[in-house]
Each structure stands twice: as C-alpha cells, then as structure tokens.
Amino acid sequence: MRPLAPLAALLITLAGSLGGCASALDPKLTQAVAVGRYGGAREKLQDDVRKGGNLGDYDYILNRSRLLMLTLADGQPDAAEEVANQTFSFLRTQGLNADRTIRSTIISDGVRIWKGEPFEQAMAYSAIAIQKAQRNEWDNARAAAQASLFLLKDFNEGEGKRIMSSTELAQRAANKEKVGVNSDAYLDNGYAAVKTNFALGYVLAGASSKALGRDDEASDYLREAANVEPALAELTDAIRSGRYNTLVVIDEGRGPTKVASGLDGAIAEWMSVGRSAPAVTMWTEDQASRVGAPRTVDVAELARDHRWNNLEDVRRAKSLIGNALLVGGAAVAIGAEDDEAKLVGAGAALAGLLLKASSKADTRHNEFLPRAAYVGVLNITAPDTTVGVQVDNRPETRLMLPSIAPPREGQRMQLLYARIPPAGAPWASSGQVLYANDRTQTRITGDELPYIMGGRCVRAPSPDTLARYHASGRLKNMTAVELENLYREEGIALTVEDQRGESRKHILEGGTSLVCPIAGSTGYARLFCQTHQPYQPKSEALRRAIEAEQRGE
C-alpha cells in the first residue's frame, strides 16, 4: 500500500479541492449591501475585478455583473461604463463553455466560466440598458434591452398556464429514462422555443425606442409588455403617449439565493423568502397625487421557472454515481484479503470521492439581484424635486430621493434608477440634503467651506464653486486651480477619468472620490442625507491651507 500513499493523498486532496472552485462572496459584502452601503462593497468588488484579470478567470462575468449592479445602485453610471461593456461583450459570446464539457462533467462544475442562468443574464442585460439610458445613450440602451429578450426553452406540454419548475422537469426527464426514452435527447430536443415573458426587457426596449423617436417600434415592445403582464397596460400607455419626462426603475428586496441541496448537495436550487408586492407607490413632494409603479419582474418567480434555468439533472446523476463508487470501493478495501484487491478497492473509493466531490452543485450566482423590479413614470418640471417611493403598507421601505432635476436641455427624457435597501436604513427616509453637491443649487448650512477643510461642501472645485466660498467671505485668497491642487495633493479623484474609469468610494465615506452620484439614486440619498465623520487631512498642503483659513489669511 505504501507506494500508493502519495498518489492517494494527491487524489484525496484533489477530490477535496474540486468542490471549492467557486468564489465565495465575503458575507460582509452582502450585509453591507442589505443596508445600502454600496460604496465600500463597490471598492472591494472593483479589487476583485482588477485582480481577476481576464485569462482563465471563471468568474469574469459574475464579478462584473455584481459590480455593475452596485455601481448603478450607487448612482455612478459613468463609473459602470467599462464593466457594463465588458459584461455585454462576454454575455454576447456564444458557447463560452463549449470546450469545457468534459472537464465540467467529470471533474467539477467549478471550472466552468460563469455566465449565469438565463434569468441572471436577462437581468444583467437590463442593468446594462439602465446604465446606458442614464448616460443618455438610448440607442445603446435599446441594444442592451433587446439582448435581454432572447427565446426561452419551454418543456410544458399543454399543461395550461402552470409552468414547471426545474426540479419537476428533471423528474420528468428521469421518468422518461425509466420507460426507455433517452432523457438527454429529450432535454436537447423536447422543448418549444417560445417568446420571452421578460416584461422589464420589453418596457426598457419600448422606452428606449420612444426616446429615439422610433414610435412604431416602441409600440410593438410596449404591446408585448402588456401582453405578458396586463397590469403594465397603464404604464405602457403612458410611455407610448410620451406624457412624461422621467422613467423611474425601482429595485426592491433580495434576489433568490442558489443553494446546494439533495443528496450530497448535488442539486442546485433557488431559494427565496416572502413575496414581492404588485406595485410600489411614487410621489413628488410638490404634488399631492401618488402614482403606482407596477412590478415588471419578480426575479424569484423567474428562478422557479424551468424556462429561465439551465438543466441541472446531470449533476444529480453524477452524485449518484459518486456514492455508488464510494460505497463499493470502501467495501472492497475493507473486506479484501490480498493487497491487490485492497489497491483496487482503494482506487475505486478514491475515484468515488473524486466524483462525489465533483458532483457538488455549482452555486455561484449574482447575490445582488433584486427580488423585484418596478417601473413608473413621472413628469419632473422643477429642479430640486424630491421623489418618494414606498412599497405599500411598509413604511420601512420608504426611500426619499432629493435634488432631482428635469432632463437636460435637448434630452427627451431621463431614467432614474434606485434600489430600496432590503434591510432599511435611517437615511433612506430623510430626504434632507446635508452636504452641498453638484446636483443641487440649494444652500446648505456649512457650505461656505469645502468638506476637506471642515465645511459641508463636496462640489467639484471650479470657478463657480469658489465664487460661492468667496461670497461667504471664505477662501478669498485662493483660486480654483489652487483648490483643485489641494484635492490632488490629498489623492482625491475629481472625475471618473481620474479613477481610470473604475469605482471608488466617496470622500464622505472615507474614500478618495469626489465624483457626485446621480440625484434620484440610492447612493445619492445615502451620501448626502446623513452626517459623516469630519475629513482627516493627509497632506501638509491641506493642513497649511486650513491653518491659513483659520487665521483669516
């Protein structure tokens, strides 16, 4: 037996390691995201994306999808540009795992390049569409929204409206195998390719077409949305008529979680808690009336629907084979009287372990998907408008979005995207802006000095900004360039270009970015509607400038 020991150890180590290929997300990140603290989470994910590089990174799309969702929630569509384009590029690449079939089946699913279940892909395309629309690139938004509208594989055989789950489909395939039908052939060919029921994609494609002035095309998409979900009829009529200038997309709740279940954790299942509301209520502070934003997608419902999932029954089969080999091999090893039999038995047991480990389901998924997405329309006519959103009868979900302005000159409409933090947060319902910033002209107590010098202004350094300080009798001997240099001395990025197109945490949260989030985003409310710790100067230049200001020089 001794000569086999190193080999056995190697095999066991290999078997033990195979199940762990999938990258586990730091639980602190999900906790931070649950209460809307996206800044630090974005920075951590940006590190993962940077370290992951490109070659051989099986979580390439997964990490980018995660980062994309949080960067949008934080109101930074420009910082999401690169990850959005990279995500789109890879999602549009066909057969990413085509040459990994053998390895993925025999060795481990962990070696597969993560592309997500079809519903995760559709949600990623939607996020890209939202990101493009927020940059006023409605044509690119249209392309991304269209990409989410791919055909689905429907195995229902005239069972009416009830849609089979993935587990039920696997059971059906197994039953067919019992009666001599080739289940692989059934899964390969036994479906009908059907039009998607992804209403969010139809709405985004329709709104994008409308923004481009392609009214006929918009009508087609919007009609499909209302066909899929009749509760959207009022919304789609409003979009079609153009009686609004602001499209509001609201994400709410935690998306489903993918867990390993069944024998040896061989089957991947989606778990979710509770139900989503059919609509959220929106209002503007200057208008008494409230409008409903209907649900366009319930992500947990998609996760349950076999048409939105890849087929998982192969894993179950592998698990069963693994167990059979393990039991058989161990029995031979223990009971054998001669060395050769023991060797054979040990080998079989090790092979069983190998397959058993490999049969562990791949539970990688995008943890930052919402439970549901809602879409509403508003007419924003004045700057500094505050919009409120709330899930009906749940005051803990109230989110106040201040400082919203009408679309810029020449823009037909704008898209706002906000995410209601699942665990709630005190700042979410405040609506009171406590720091002067680039999205509002409203005077704030303490805005006569920059935050880095002890004030409450985080506006970008510019002649206009400096004129405000001067008008308050502060920084009278400082020029805009000198102020900008102070920021640079502190290592603070003033633009997304300064950040090399990446995500960074805002200085109010201890980060190094002064890039202002979009008003109407959750990130904007979190940054500016709560009090932060005073800034701690890092450079000698800033310390000297603060001292000079205090001396009145």
Place this chain on the structure above:
Amino acid sequence: MIARTLIALLAAAAVTGCAAKQSTRISVSDLEETTSVVADKLRGSDFLAQRTPDSPPMIVAIHKVENLTSDIIPEGDRWWMMQRVRSSQPILTLSRDKNIRFVIPAEHLQAGIERGNLEDDFAKDRKPTHEMSATFLSATRAAGKHRTDAYLCEYRITDLTSGGLVWTEVFEFKRAAFGKGYD
C-alpha cells in the same frame, strides 16, 4: 475607448480559446473597415468633386453615429467613426479648395459649457449649414446554435436649409457565430 474595446475583445478571444467565431458583435476591425471604405468613397464623390473655392460656404456640424444595431457601440467609438471619415479629407484643403468648414459638435459644445471649460457664449456664431451624421443598423437571425447579424452603416451629409441629402454612402457586412447563446 477603442483601446478598451480592443482589450475586451482580445480577452474574450483568450478566454474562449480563440476557436471558431463565437460572437457576432462588431469588432474594431469592422469599424476600421467601415470608416476606411466610406472615407474613400467620400474622397471620390461627385459631391466633393463639384465643389470649388467659389461654391457657397458649407459649415458642417458632426453628430456621433446613431446605433440601431443589436450591439453596444461605446460613445467614444461612435465619435471616432465620424472623426475618422471627416479627417480623411485634409481640413485646409477642404477649406481652401472646397469652401467647406467643420464646427464643434453641439454635444461637445454643451458639455464643455456645462463643465465650465468653455464660456457660455463660446461658438455662438457657429451656425452650421449642413450636418454630417451616420446610422448603424443590423438585422439578426438566430436558430439553434447559429446566429447571424447583418450590419449596415449609412453616412449622410444633409443640407439643413432644404433638408435634402447632398451625399450618402452605405457599407454593409455580415457576422456569423456558432455556439449555445446562454452558455
């Protein structure tokens, strides 16, 4: 932006093993070929040949390419596609021999003013007489593991007074890919 797109495409090729074509997306070389062909056609066009130093002045404002394809074309690439065609004709030659001048695009002007880089009245006399624009379109056919996208890019110069087209050119190409779309 072109460089980033190139890096992303190279990375995609690396991860996918550089095997058979797996994406019908527009590549950098597609954009280069499109702009090269269109620029050549503009250079040899009747529209330019007929103009002389004594022709009525032509002040052209450029718009970025409108993307109506199934693919995302980053904003920088869309400006680059216009810039490449415009800069294929020497500015001085156009101005001196053809009485054609180009002015800052309205979008760049507005962005510059909003950022505080330009004065509010900067280029207030730009008054374009013509605009140069382009539209990228596509049609998709997908069946099983096969997908084909046919692309068409149309460049135009339009007289803003009459609304008439003074020059137009079209370039077409097709891209096919094979593989499971969802995997």
